Amino acid sequence: MSALATETNPEADLNSAILNWLQDLAPQGLLITDQDLRIRTWNRWLEIHSGLKAADIIGTSILEVFPQIDCARTENIFRRALKGEVQLISSALHGWFLPLPSTVKESHFDRMQQTARIAPLSANGETVGTITILEDVTERVWQTSLLRQQQERDQFLSWSLAYLLKTTEPEHLLNEIFSRLPRVVNAEIYFDCLLDPEEKTMRLHTSGGLTPEQAQIFANLETGQHFCGAVASSRKPLVSDNVQQSQDPEAELLKQIGARACASHPLMVGDRLLGTLSVVKTKQESFAPEEIDFLSTISQYVAIALDRAAREKALHDAQNELLAHAEILEKEVADRTTSLRESLHEMESFTYSVAHDLRAPIRFLGGYARALIEDHGHKLPAEANVFVDKIKRSVDKMDELTRDLLRYSHISKEALRMLAVDVEPLAREIIQDQPILSRPNVVTFQCENISVLASPVLLRQCLQNLLDNAAKFIPPNVSPSVLVRTELRPGTHADGRQRARIWVEDNGIGIAPEFRDKVFGIFERVCDPRQYDGTGIGLAIVAKAMHRMNGSFGVESEPGEGSRFWLELECGQVPV
Numbered sequence: 001m002s003a004l005a006t007e008t009n010p011e012a013d014l015n016s017a018i019l020n021w022l023q024d025l026a027p028q029g030l031l032i033t034d035q036d037l038r039i040r041t042w043n044r045w046l047e048i049h050s051g052l053k054a055a056d057i058i059g060t061s062i063l064e065v066f067p068q069i070d071c072a073r074t075e076n077i078f079r080r081a082l083k084g085e086v087q088l089i090s091s092a093l094h095g096w097f098l099p100l101p102s103t104v105k106e107s108h109f110d111r112m113q114q115t116a117r118i119a120p121l122s123a124n125g126e127t128v129g130t131i132t133i134l135e136d137v138t139e140r141v142w143q144t145s146l147l148r149q150q151q152e153r154d155q156f157l158s159w160s161l162a163y164l165l166k167t168t169e170p171e172h173l174l175n176e177i178f179s180r181l182p183r184v185v186n187a188e189i190y191f192d193c194l195l196d197p198e199e200k201t202m203r204l205h206t207s208g209g210l211t212p213e214q215a216q217i218f219a220n221l222e223t224g225q226h227f228c229g230a231v232a233s234s235r236k237p238l239v240s241d242n243v244q245q246s247q248d249p250e251a252e253l254l255k256q257i258g259a260r261a262c263a264s265h266p267l268m269v270g271d272r273l274l275g276t277l278s279v280v281k282t283k284q285e286s287f288a289p290e291e292i293d294f295l296s297t298i299s300q301y302v303a304i305a306l307d308r309a310a311r312e313k314a315l316h317d318a319q320n321e322l323l324a325h326a327e328i329l330e331k332e333v334a335d336r337t338t339s340l341r342e343s344l345h346e347m348e349s350f351t352y353s354v355a356h357d358l359r360a361p362i363r364f365l366g367g368y369a370r371a372l373i374e375d376h377g378h379k380l381p382a383e384a385n386v387f388v389d390k391i392k393r394s395v396d397k398m399d400e401l402t403r404d405l406l407r408y409s410h411i412s413k414e415a416l417r418m419l420a421v422d423v424e425p426l427a428r429e430i431i432q433d434q435p436i437l438s439r440p441n442v443v444t445f446q447c448e449n450i451s452v453l454a455s456p457v458l459l460r461q462c463l464q465n466l467l468d469n470a471a472k473f474i475p476p477n478v479s480p481s482v483l484v485r486t487e488l489r490p491g492t493h494a495d496g497r498q499r500a501r502i503w504v505e506d507n508g509i510g511i512a513p514e515f516r517d518k519v520f521g522i523f524e525r526v527c528d529p530r531q532y533d534g535t536g537i538g539l540a541i542v543a544k545a546m547h548r549m550n551g552s553f554g555v556e557s558e559p560g561e562g563s564r565f566w567l568e569l570e571c572g573q574v575p576v
Contacts, residue, residue, distance in 0.1 A: 029098075029134030032121060037061050037078050040129060049100045049112065049136070068099055081118045081130045089116035091137050098134065107142040108186070108284050114138075146290075149184070153294045156184050160298065164305035174302070181298070185291040187279040189257065194267075194275035194306070195232065231264045231276045237296065239263045241286035258282045265295050267303035274306050416548060420451045420572025421459055423502055427484050430464050436471045436480060443467075446485035450500050451572035458545040459569075463504070465538040466565050470506035473563075481507045489568065498571045505564040511557040519555065542567075 022030045024044045032041035038061055042054035057065050063075060074097075077087050089097045097116035102109040115137050121129040160177050174192060182190050231238050240246070240262045243254045254262055257280065264278035277299050281287070287295075369391050372380075380388070424447035431437040452459070470482045483505040488498060511519060522540035546553045546567060557563040 028136075029132070031062070031098075031132040031134065032129060033062060033078065033132075034129040035082060035127070037063060037075070037130075039065065046134070049103070050098070066099055077118055078130050081120050082127055084120050084127065086120075087116075087118040089114065089118070091115055091141050097132075102138055103136055104138045104142050106288075107138060107145075109138060109142065112136055112138050113141040149186075150290065152184050153290075156180065157294075157297060157301070161301055164301055167305070167309075169309060177298075177302070182279060185263075185279055185287070185294060186281065186284055188282045189259070189280035190278065192267075192275060192277045192302075195273055231266050231278075232273060235266050235268060235273055237263070237265045237292070239287055239292060254280070260284060261286050263287050263292060263295055265299040267299055267306065269303050269307040272307075274303050277302065416455050416458075418453050418455060418549070421454050421456050422449070422451045423447050423486050423500075424449075424484070426456070426460060427463055427467070430460065430467055434467065434471060437467060437482065442471075442480055443482045443484060446483065448486055450486040450488070452500050452502070452569040453572040454549050454551070454569050455545075458549055459567075462542045462545050462567055463502075465542050466504040466567075469538060469565075470504060470508060470563075473508040474506070475509055475560075478507065488571070499568055500571045502567045502569075503564060504566075505562065507562045510559040510561050511555065511563055512559050516555055516557065520553070 022043060023041070026043060026045055029046040029049065030041055030043040031039065031046060034040055038059050039057050040059075042052070042057055047053055052065065062078075063069070077089070081087055091113040096111040096114045097118075098114065100112040100114070102112050113136070115135045117133045119131055120127045121131045163177070182188055240251065240254065240259075243251050243259045243261060246255075259280045259282060261281040261284060262278065264276055266276055267274040277295070279295065369388055372388055373385070424445050427443075427445070427447075431443050437443050467482065467484075471480050474480050483503070485503045485505070487501050487503070489501055520539045520543040522537055542553060542565075546569075549569060551567060551569040553565070553567050555563055555565050
């Protein structure tokens with residue numbers, strides 16, 4: 001019998017070991033109640049996290065131990081467990097089951113976040129109480145919350161950056177952007193103030209949770225009080241935690257709006273201040289480092305967008321001003337061009353009329369001078385004959401001048417009939433009427449059978465004037481030598497058509513560099529008129545005729561090395 005009495009019960013020992021482990025070592029809370037919800041088991045884990053000793057509360061109702069819990073809700077959960085239901089309390093839905101202190105101080109949770117399982121406790125087929133297993137999930141919930149908040153901040157930055165980059169008026173988006181900002185940093189109040197560069201004052205842009213009077217106090221740049229004024233003055237971020245415990249007199253304004261933590265950032269681009277951005281927490285005592293970094297980033301985004309918009313607006317205003325000025329100038333130019341054309345037309349008409357009306361008196365004067373010499377020259381003294389001869393030569397020069405003026409004026413009135421003109425045959429016709437140029441070996445040709453699209457009449461005048469000058473402006477005792485040649489221009493002209501250049505090269509006196517741009521002006525003379533006759537209109541006729549034929553012209557020359565005049569026109573026919 002004694003041997004039997006000393007035998008152990010392995011199953012009982014195992015149950016006892018498990019119960020001891022649950023009581024002293026389990027990483028969860030173990031709460032057992034009877035049918036009247038009086039506490040029967042309160043393990044070591046619960047003692048540690050609640051601060052309540054099992055010996056002090058065993059036999060006491062759970063509702064009396066924690067009077068701050070929702071008694072009706074908690075009692076209903078236990079009563080349903082007593083009826084055989086298994087209850088699950090999730091931290092995601094309820095936060096906590098028993099009001100135990102948070103185990104993660106930086107989490108901002110007032111209570112431990114818990115997962116609780118409440119089940120009926122049975123013995124011999126009857127429900128004798130409840131058993132509750134509590135698990136501390138504060139750290140896990142906190143880390144999940146941090147990841148979610150970081151994701152929200154990243155999404156917010158991406159969204160706001162996309163909007164700020166594409167908008168031309170970011171101020172209109174600030175209200176929408178900042179209305180979402182408090183939730184991202186667990187704040188309740190926000191406001192931003194923008195600096196008016198003209199007035200050097202802060203103007204409230206948006207606010208939340210503040211009266212206009214309160215917001216204006218914070219935006220006062222002159223007083224330098226929290227937040228905008230101080231941040232604008234220092235141009236550095238300002239963060240105030242535990243505001244309600246602060247003894248700083250400047251914190252009184254923050255206390256009035258229920259602030260527990262405040263953060264403000266300057267809106268800076270380079271060293272220029274554009275305004276400030278501020279947020280206020282009324283439920284938490286401080287800002288986390290990642291929240292401060294986020295506020296700094298979003299402040300930079302907003303500042304850059306505001307600066308870009310301001311620059312684009314300034315550029316747009318300058319462009320509009322420039323456009324308006326250009327339109328005014330264009331109108332002035334158009335009016336002046338019209339006026340100049342009218343004046344030019346009037347001048348050409350006047351020149352034509354004067355030259356035409358002078359022709360008859362000049363002819364009469366020349367005729368009388370010749371008749372006087374022929375009929376009475378032998379009777380006149382020698383000195384009188386010299387005077388009459390000078391009169392005759394002056395009349396001839398005046399006649400040449402009026403003829404050139406008529407030619408110059410007639411170019412504008414000439415009806416253009418553009419044809420393909422062969423250059424070499426036309427030039428040969430012209431030199432046949434020039435005694436000097438028609439002599440053998442004076443003029444040579446290298447024209448390659450090229451024709452140009454031109455008015456035959458105007459092209460003849462151009463070539464005749466160039467050939468006349470080639471025979472006229474040569475050094476004394478030097479025989480003229482003239483080359484007429486043509487060449488196709490490399491590539492094509494702007495209009496896509498092939499063009500050809502006609503050269504008239506001579507061995508004359510040449511032209512100084514400072515006179516090359518002037519020789520094509522009317523009445524321009526670049527040589528001694530006592531040595532070389534001329535009216536100063538020939539090259540002006542060339543210039544005007546080439547303009548009318550949509551051609552171009554120019555000269556290459558050096559003093560004493562001859563001149564190389566060129567005319568460029570569209571090809572009439574390109575040789576094969």
